[in-house]
Amino acid sequence: MVIGIDIRPLIERQLTGVGYYIYETLVNLFELDRQNQYKLFYNSFKIPPSVLVEHLAKFNNVELRVFKKPSKILNFGLVFFNRPYLDKLIGGCDLFWFPNLNFWSVSPGCRTIINVHDLSFKKLPWVCSGKMRLWHHLVRPEQKIRQAEKIFTISQNTKNDLITSYCLPVAKIEAVYPGPVAGPFSAIPTEPLPLPANYLLYIGTLEPRKNIEGVIQAFALLERADLHLVIAGARGWLYKKIYSLARQTKVSERIIFLNYVSHASRQYLYQNARALVWPSFYEGFGFPPLEAMACGCPVITSANSSIPEAAGRAALLVDPYNVNEIKEAISLIISDDRLRESLVHQGYEQVKKFSWSKSAGEIKQIFDQLKPA
Structure with missing residues (x-):
């Protein structure tokens, strides 16, 4: 044929x-x-x-x-x-x-x-x-x-x-x-990345559907001066609103925008992040949560659309419209080492299904x- x-x-x-x-x-x-x-x-x-x-x-x-x-x-x-x-x-x-x-x-x-x-x-x-x-x-x-x-x-x-x-x-x-698109097969970045030692990660296109504003608002509620937020992704529709919101917060100096990153650099980001925070409003599947799991990164993501199919029980699922719920999930995942280890282990098992x-x-x-x- x-x-x-x-x-x-x-x-x-x-x-x-x-x-x-x-x-x-x-x-x-x-x-x-x-x-x-x-x-x-x-x-x-x-x-x-x-x-x-x-x-x-x-x-x-x-x-x-x-x-x-x-x-x-x-x-x-x-x-x-x-x-x-x-x-x-x-x-x-x-x-x-x-x-x-x-x-x-x-x-x-x-x-x-x-x-x-x-x-x-x-x-x-x-x-x-x-x-x-x-x-x-x-x-x-x-x-x-x-x-x-x-x-x-x-x-x-x-x-x-x-x-x-x-x-x-x-x-x-x-x-x-x-x-999963990314995996633990290339840990060396193809380009230098200006990364702090302790950071949360969002990765994906900067657009309204991805709820990056919710991530920034939740991050601003945290009382952790040692924690940064790294936002990596191509500039999409209304990306300037996201930049503007970040500048207006009291934690603006701890929010880092990397724009689009290469395949290998994306893996490096996952492997060194404290957690992926990815509370999208709607997805047809949602690759980043599964990619993060493949790289040993715990995940906070949305309990809506298709995302639970990809994440299973290996992530903390939140209501993307509830900023306080996102903030509480972040607080939990960065303060409870046993939970983090459990999510990493469950993540490896979840990835095997795909x-x-x-x-x-x-x-x-x-x-x-x-x-x-």
Whole structure:
């Protein structure tokens, strides 16, 4: 079977969770499956393929198919004319997999699978910028969801959200858990990090959905002059409000912003933090809690959406809307060494439940079920 895969998120200079999800999934899928033929699609006018893309192309049954036009031109045609057919651009395929919500169109008869990582745009529209709301309007998620033959989610919670939001049949959706992106396999940072000796960690994009303001407010309530807060992540929508709040607190000199950090540096941050504080308002899975556990870092996170599926009983779960509850969880985790040790041990056990090779095996099994007769 010939399978097309949209890898446009891998062209981004700064990969987010979705980009890492696609890369890790494909590496494990290609190592497992040597029978099917894979055509990896992306468009690029000037940008050369990244190191990650070049690595994927080294597998014998994998080839790159590049559409050498800017995204604006490609997306304009897809939005207003439903052209070009992406399966035709790659020379034909039996099945096209879109691992992230994006602009696409395929010819009649081409079977499709899409990933829906979360429904934040529908469940919490206030966390989406005007630009992002326009993007979703143009992409037309509901149309794509109904058009696809199968839908992959990375949590049971998102599967349930899809069923209730769009009245979809249960059999159309497959919840396939991912693995942890970071792990204890590279402890040396790729770049110097200005870290204090004793710090709490938040890691992820700086945007309203992540509730970084709640983390800062909870940290400001702590009476621990020796403790710092390290916030690492790319600047997202309304990031200036987060910076402004940090400056206004009485603990501003103990709040450190690192911006986007590399894969290896992220692992270093986890391994040296007192705890990860990650009380997001809504997630389709939530990689950082699982990554932290893989690196021996105790976790405070939210008791909502899909996050308990990833964290299990190996984290302190809090109400993200309750700053005092977040503060009490931090106080508990930094003062109780026995609790910290227990969470670290439980975290290692929780991580064992998730595996990229297992995820790839489940995806291949679904591909095989869709083989042409």
